[in-house]
Amino acid sequence: MIKVAVVGTGGMAKSHVENFKKIKGCKVVAGVDVNQQRAEEFCKTHGIAQAYSSVSDLLKSCDFDAATVVTPDAFHVGCSLPLLKAGKHVLCEKPLAPVASEAKKLVTAAKKAGVINMVNLSYRRSCALQEINKIVASGKLGAIRHFEANYLQAWLPSKIWGDWRTCEGWLWRLSEGHGSKGVLGDVGVHITDLATFAANDSVKTVNGELKTFHKAKGDRIGEYKLDANDSAYMRVELAGGGVGTICATRWASGQPNSLTLRLYGEKGGIRLDLDKSYDEYEICMGANLDKCKWQTVKARKSPSIYERFISSIKSGKNDQPDFVRGWEVQKVLDACIKSDKEKKTITLR
Ligand SMILES: NC(=O)c1ccc[n+]([C@@H]2O[C@H](COP(=O)([O-])OP(=O)(O)OC[C@H]3O[C@@H](n4cnc5c(N)ncnc54)[C@H](O)[C@@H]3O)[C@@H](O)[C@H]2O)c1
Incomplete structure (x- = not known):
């Protein structure tokens, strides 16, 4: 069972959770939002066990394999980098970053970590x-x-x-x-x-x-x-x-x-x-x-990007995009x- 955390529990996160729920062999185990109340309500609505208010708390306290980053664009890099450094597979919302030089940081970190990395060009x-x-x-x-x-x-x-x-x-x-x-x-x-x-x-x-x-x-x-x-x-x-x-x-x-x-x-x-x-x-x-x-x-x-992400984790072969x-x-x-x-x-x- 691949355990997935959702980072950012606003508008688009619902679609991520609904899609992951349809896929066999994966489970959404945590929701993270800087707005703690939003994270808690989201987790309650979608039957997700744990709510956190930061990626660092998630990394400290939760057992998970992969994360989907669904924050506003400005926070994609800041949220994804610690996840990659901790060896988690990451699906990140588009655009990867506000500028290419920032996006490159994610490319380098994902390569170094040897984890599955995908961008949600849905x-x-x-x-x-x-x-x-x-x-x-x-x-x-x-x-x-x-x-x-x-x-x-x-x-x-x-x-x-x-x-x-x-x-x-x-x-x-x-x-x-x-x-x-x-x-x-x-x-x-x-x-x-x-x-x-x-x-x-x-x-x-x-x-x-x-x-x-x-x-x-x-x-x-x-x-x-x-x-x-x-x-x-x-x-x-x-x-x-x-x-x-x-x-x-x-x-x-x-x-x-x-x-x-x-x-x-x-x-x-x-x-x-x-x-x-x-x-x-x-x-x-x-x-x-x-x-x-x-x-x-x-x-x-x-397959959808969500299906591609999970099957990439299972096979160890990174799909596109x-x-x-x-x-x-x-x-x-x-x-x-x-x-x-x-x-x-x-x-x-
Ligand atoms: N692929 C697609 O088709 C598609 C469609 C819609 C949105 N998106 C992307 O999804 C992302 C989110 O969009 P949205 O419409 O859900 O935005 P939103 O503003 O509704 O939700 C973003 C959530 O992230 C939270 N957040 C902000 N900073 C955070 C941080 N550092 N850590 C954790 N949570 C944080 C906010 O409190 C908010 O609840 C954007 O990057 C957007 O471009 C993609």
């Missing part, structure tokens, strides 16, 4: 995405020439997920001082991973623009200065020569959480729309190419920020 659970990666890798689409990848959310113009003006869980996402890199760090990380994983390629150059819109009097609510970007736009060239755009916004009225990808190669195209389905994608290739006819394909089932992948994606986000600041195209090393 849209990898789409079996359609997994199959698209395999199709592209097989060469069936030929070289990738062009792509468009969008992640659209609506929580700023609407109250679809509650009123962001009064909710700590949304306010820290709007504030650089609270470790947020805005929509770019929050969901730009997902769509960058999704696009480059689908294209089976890495980013060579980035030309990015970020925009922070006026949202409240004095651009501040209480301790939260509302200075993190709400719309992000990247023009990207891939190492293999393909070009495309990666966009993310929180201002997409009517689109609560939409991810779409259009990917075009020399010999065919693929369309993925996660609003429609996580299992299906559309493809135009072969005999259909000249007719521009699209075929809908149902992908074979594939690992911390190295989290670090690589972070470098693209850092390049976008640099490009926006310096108004020039950035080449990644």
Whole structure:
């Protein structure tokens, strides 16, 4: 039985616990939150035996094998490092860290500890995405020439997920001082991973623009200065020569959480729309190419990140996406920020 501790018992932690509960051979044994009362209530609600108010207390008093770090972005590194040093396997929420140099610390520590490390780029659970990666890798689409990848959310113009003006869980996402890199760090990380994983390629150059819109009097609510970007736009060239755009916004009225990808190669195209389905994608290739006819394909089932994490611990073989992948994606986000600041195209090393 693999014993898992949940670090950070806010909004997303519920999904982690529900997913781990579905997996045979693992058990969530502890919840940790700097807000002790929140940790206790969370543990009570989910039938978790022990609640702690810090990672150091967890390490001192609890018998566990692995941890899932679900704190706000600014605390991922601070919480994960002691866990890794203590030899615990770690699944960490995205983005691994606010900047790539910090993410690198986790890569190094995980390597030194020799433990399983994964980053929760959760849209990898789409079996359609997994199959698209395999199709592209097989060469069936030929070289990738062009792509468009969008992640659209609506929580700023609407109250679809509650009123962001009064909710700590949304306010820290709007504030650089609270470790947020805005929509770019929050969901730009997902769509960058999704696009480059689908294209089976890495980013060579980035030309990015970020925009922070006026949202409240004095651009501040209480301790939260509302200075993190709400719309992000990247023009990207891939190492293999393909070009495309990666966009993310929180201002997409009517689109609560939409991810779409259009990917075009020399010999065919693929369309993925996660609003429609996580299992299906559309493809135009072969005999259909000249007719521009699209075929809908149902992908074979594939495991979630939580299942991958637990089976990696059991097998000792680290599945993807690992911390190295989290670090690589972070470098693209850092390049976008640099490009926006310096108004020039950035080449990644
Ligand atoms: N992969 C996904 O699809 C996905 C979806 C939503 C959120 N997330 C990520 O999950 C993380 C948490 O997001 P959320 O929406 O649950 O935030 P949240 O603000 O609702 O919850 C975070 C919790 O962490 C606690 N916390 C803060 N510092 C801590 C520390 N040092 N030690 C222990 N607990 C601490 C807070 O008190 C809070 O209860 C973020 O990194 C976010 O980007 C990922």
